[in-house]
């Protein structure tokens with residue numbers, strides 16, 4: 001098991017010092033879904049616990065939602081984007097194979113000193129990304145990292161498949177990690193994968209040998225749709241949550257009773273009920289908000305984390321477990337000790353807004369500069385050709 005106990009020899013700890021979420025305003029209720037596929041509010045609520053989900057408008061994307069969540073998290077952390085060393089965006093619905101959504105967000109934020117990449121581990125992606133960022137901080141290599149989970153699942157759903165389209169929604173959540181010598185923060189991480197279950201849940205992409213030409217012809221614009229064997233994924237999820245949370249607690253050096261909250265991936269209320277039974281804990285120990293957002297894949301844990309904090313369910317010093325599971329198959333758990341954090345005072349909202357306006361202007365100027373230089377490069381050889389032609393004509397006239 002790829003488990004990490006951070007209480008090793010490192011003098012550094014990775015604390016969560018900022019958090020935030022962003023969801024589209026557009027609400028789609030179960031009744032709205034029933035107008036598209038043969039289902040009902042009654043069935044969806046009884047079998048999943050979901051009542052409504054948010055759906056991105058045409059002007060929203062994984063990166064725009066991720067950017068908004070990141071800005072909230074940075075404000076909470078009282079940090080400017082220029083202070084970030086690393087940005088990881090966990091997503092299964094990036095706008096592009098590359099450039100990454102993380103790079104787009106890096107540019108829009110003006111985080112000009114940060115490395116940026118997307119991480120693909122489906123609904124476990126946020127916990128995976130948190131571990132990668134925390135380990136970079138614990139190693140002493142970096143001081144600040146932004147970890148985002150962002151999805152526009154509505155764009156990859158097969159809206160004719162009632163077994164999947166009723167479940168998912170769009171949204172983003174983010175946290176900021178900071179290096180400190182004070183004990184606490186991300187204490188442990190358990191990352192697992194079983195690729196033999198890869199066929200149970202997925203979204204084929206450009207390199208897939210399974211994407212038939214017929215499928216592309218049906219929907220040439222967005223050929224890549226999600227497929228899932230719901231029942232099998234359900235069984236897998238209920239099997240792995242208990243073990244990985246226990247392992248993450250052991251690695252963090254705490255017992256299950258010491259947990260103040262478990263923030264699970266928000267897939268299905270019945271999965272959460274089964275996990276509570278498997279762990280022998282009260283269901284109230286689990287944070288649940290899937291009734292309002294559905295399954296937002298890699299975004300569900302950071303969204304639930306930010307809401308739990310806003311609801312006063314997490315206090316400084318509390319031990320909080322997170323557990324994700326999904327495509328890959330992958331699953332992951334982490335234990336975090338919540339950090340005491342004073343309200344930010346270094347940068348007021350006007351200065352922050354100014355920094356965003358400046359970075360947006362800088363980004364536009366850089367884009368124009370790159371286009372101009374591309375154009376010049378095209379024009380230059382043309383000029384050379386014209387010059388050679390002129391000389392040849394002059395020469396032939398002289399002859």
Ligand code: UT7
Pocket residue numbers: 038039040043044047048123162163164166229230231232233234237267268271295297325326327
């Ligand atoms: O984020 C990644 C992880 N994903 C998950 O964790 C999802 C895990 N799976 C699930 O949450 C559940 O398997 C589902 C919610 C997807 C399905 O629930 P289920 O209780 O496993 O239903 P089922 O697929 O076994 O279907 C039971 C019945 C079937 O009808 P028959 O054959 O018994 O007559 C389905 O055709 O329910 C029918 N059904 C529906 N009926 C109304 C399936 N989907 C629907 C629907 N509305 N949307």
